Amino acid sequence: MKLTFLLPALLAFGTVSGSALGAPNERENSKNFNNDRAKRIQYKRDERREDKKQRIEYKQNKREDRKQEKREKRKETKRKVVHYKQEKRKRTYIKNNRHNVVTYRPGRYFNHLPRNSASIRFNGISFTFSDGIYYRKAKRGYHVVKPPRGLRIRSLPRHYSHFKRHNTTYYTYQNVYYVADNNGYRVVDEPKIIVNQAIKVGSAKNYDLGHTYDTLPISAEAVTINDQQYFKYQGIYFLPQINGDEIKYLAINLG
Secondary structure (H helix, E strand, O other), X not given: OHHHHHHHHHHXXXXXXXXXXXXXXXXXXXXXXXXXXXXXHHHHHXXXXXXXXXXXXXXXXXXXXXXXXXXXHHHHHHHHXXXXXXXXXXXXXXXXXXXXXXXXXXXXXXXXOOOOOEEEEEOOEEEEEEOOEEEEEEOOEEEEEOOOOXXXXXXXXXXXXXXXXXXXXXXXXXXXXXXXXXXXXXXXOOOOOOOOOOEOOOOHHHOOOOOEEOOOEOOOEEEEEOOEEEEXXXXXXXXXXXXXXXXXXXXXXXO
């Protein structure tokens, strides 16, 4: 009889004891879970923050790349414009098969003077001299002019050529002629070219462009184009070539 009453009491005591012992473990597990959850939340926040930072940096780098590309394009466009303007100001070339005649056309206008240009005053008129080319001030810039006879310069331009005529040495560049004068050089008129004894030919077919001839056709007439003297015969132009005391004639086509 006593055992019958003791058995339920023992079971109840065991249940109470088990619950009391298991409660601390559950609290510990709950605490660990909460800590892990907080760590996961913090990790995700850090991950999102890092992703956002990388996206911002990527956009900034992309924006900088676009700006740099635009700057490079502007520089390239500016360089092309400057190059185009420089090419536009360059010399005018009259081209043919084998010979180039380079000349500056008097009256051409320029916005700016070349570097290292020098000012020259002659009879109260101001000129600007730069490597054989003469300029004068105009309303819209500077224009190329032919220097007056008697104007003096201290040194000859680069790439000048010289020849001797009637015991006088002439120096020439860009169709301007000089003679030595008191440690300098004076502008003179173009010396007259005496045409060699002409020969009679029947047609212009007897002449080949680019070839040099000792004599001119008998009916060749003297013409001046861009201040350069030529001799025209049936559509062919002969350019005098001076070498020492000899004169030859180069057949070219100016059409």
